[in-house]
Amino acid sequence: MKGLQLLATGGALPGRVVTNEDLSRQVDTSDEWITTRTGIRQRYCCTESEDAATLAIAAARQALARSGLAASEIACCVAATLSAPTATPSVACRVQAALGLPENRPAFDVNAACSGFIYAIAAAHGLLNTLGGRYALVIGCEALSRMVDPADRTTCVLFGDGAGAAILELAEDVPFAVTLGARGSEAIRVGGPAACDTAPITMDGKAVFRFAVETMPRCLQTVLERSQKTLADLDWVVCHQANSRIIDHCIKHLHAEPSKFYKNMDRHGNTSAASIPIALHEMVENDLLHPGQTLACIGFGGGLTWGGMLLTYEGRK
Numbered sequence: 001m002k003g004l005q006l007l008a009t010g011g012a013l014p015g016r017v018v019t020n021e022d023l024s025r026q027v028d029t030s031d032e033w034i035t036t037r038t039g040i041r042q043r044y045c046c047t048e049s050e051d052a053a054t055l056a057i058a059a060a061r062q063a064l065a066r067s068g069l070a071a072s073e074i075a076c077c078v079a080a081t082l083s084a085p086t087a088t089p090s091v092a093c094r095v096q097a098a099l100g101l102p103e104n105r106p107a108f109d110v111n112a113a114c115s116g117f118i119y120a121i122a123a124a125h126g127l128l129n130t131l132g133g134r135y136a137l138v139i140g141c142e143a144l145s146r147m148v149d150p151a152d153r154t155t156c157v158l159f160g161d162g163a164g165a166a167i168l169e170l171a172e173d174v175p176f177a178v179t180l181g182a183r184g185s186e187a188i189r190v191g192g193p194a195a196c197d198t199a200p201i202t203m204d205g206k207a208v209f210r211f212a213v214e215t216m217p218r219c220l221q222t223v224l225e226r227s228q229k230t231l232a233d234l235d236w237v238v239c240h241q242a243n244s245r246i247i248d249h250c251i252k253h254l255h256a257e258p259s260k261f262y263k264n265m266d267r268h269g270n271t272s273a274a275s276i277p278i279a280l281h282e283m284v285e286n287d288l289l290h291p292g293q294t295l296a297c298i299g300f301g302g303g304l305t306w307g308g309m310l311l312t313y314e315g316r317k
């Protein structure tokens with residue numbers, strides 16, 4: 001079966017920056033507690049006129065422009081999100097309309113929480129192989145600031161908003177591997193947008209931490225085995241940016257080179273399904289990810305779910 005390679009990225013961040021200092025005026029917390037426990041220093045939050053779909057459209061538009069492709073060449077559009085402004089139209093359908101993507105192609109949302117972007121890429125891969133077509137638009141977008149209880153210090157300090165988008169190409173003989181999994185659990189629970197006032201995010205932080213440090217190295221090893229590569233073959237590992245200490249555990253467990261593990265949670269917090277594509281876009285923008293490089297992306301989160309993929313960047317900027 002053909003694999004996917006990453007062609008171009010886009011990103012969009014909302015207009016309001018909320019620092020740890022800002023939060024320490026809202027709840028009983030401190031910059032010191034948040035930084036040492038999570039590595040997070042600030043996060044971007046939606047203004048009144050922004051939501052997961054407006055961010056998704058901006059990120060997707062940028063990725064499409066960077067790819068140099070026409071909208072008519074996009075064979076499917078999949079958006080990963082757990083904070084869409086409406087259940088329907090989906091974010092992906094809103095993107096289809098805004099970008100003028102062809103109507104005779106699929107557009108839909110995937111909810112696998114923080115693993116969503118990997119799930120969405122796996123879905124796009126399957127669609128291109130099944131329905132035909134060469135290029136996929138995959139988006140991760142969230143407005144989690146709308147879904148936390150602003151008075152709950154155990155969650156409101158962790159999450160942020162944003163969107164990242166990727167254009168992927170189906171190609172012969174490219175390194176590509178995916179692993180996905182799920183274990184039904186209430187360890188992270190989020191009400192739908194309509195129920196937001198009564199059911200904001202709740203989480204068993206310690207259980208999720210244990211789950212993450214057990215799952216991430218296993219996912220990475222699985223995609224390495226499936227693509228017959230070793231850690232030394234990877235230029236980058238892009239983990240879900242939930243917590244710096246979780247990534248450090250993974251590095252230690254794998255005896256890996258820390259500089260290969262990209263981290264940006266200090267600026268964004270945990271943006272769930274958006275965290276990996278935001279990181280990819282930043283890496284392209286900052287000339288860290290170069291054409292021909294191989295990377296693994298590893299996600300874990302609510303569901304519980306997990307996912308890993310290995311692919312190359314054949315960049316267009």
Ligand code: COA
Nearest residue numbers: 029030033037114153154157205206208209242243300301
């Ligand atoms: N500021 C200050 N104190 C806080 C706080 C905050 N924002 N949040 C919790 N605390 C307090 C707790 O009330 C507790 O106080 P107590 O000892 O008096 O009861 C103390 O800090 C320790 O809380 P605990 O939950 O044991 O902290 P922790 O070391 O487990 O860190 C997390 C909490 C959430 C940072 C950590 O468990 C974690 O990162 N888990 C993974 C979460 C995650 O990544 N979720 C997303 C997955 S996609």
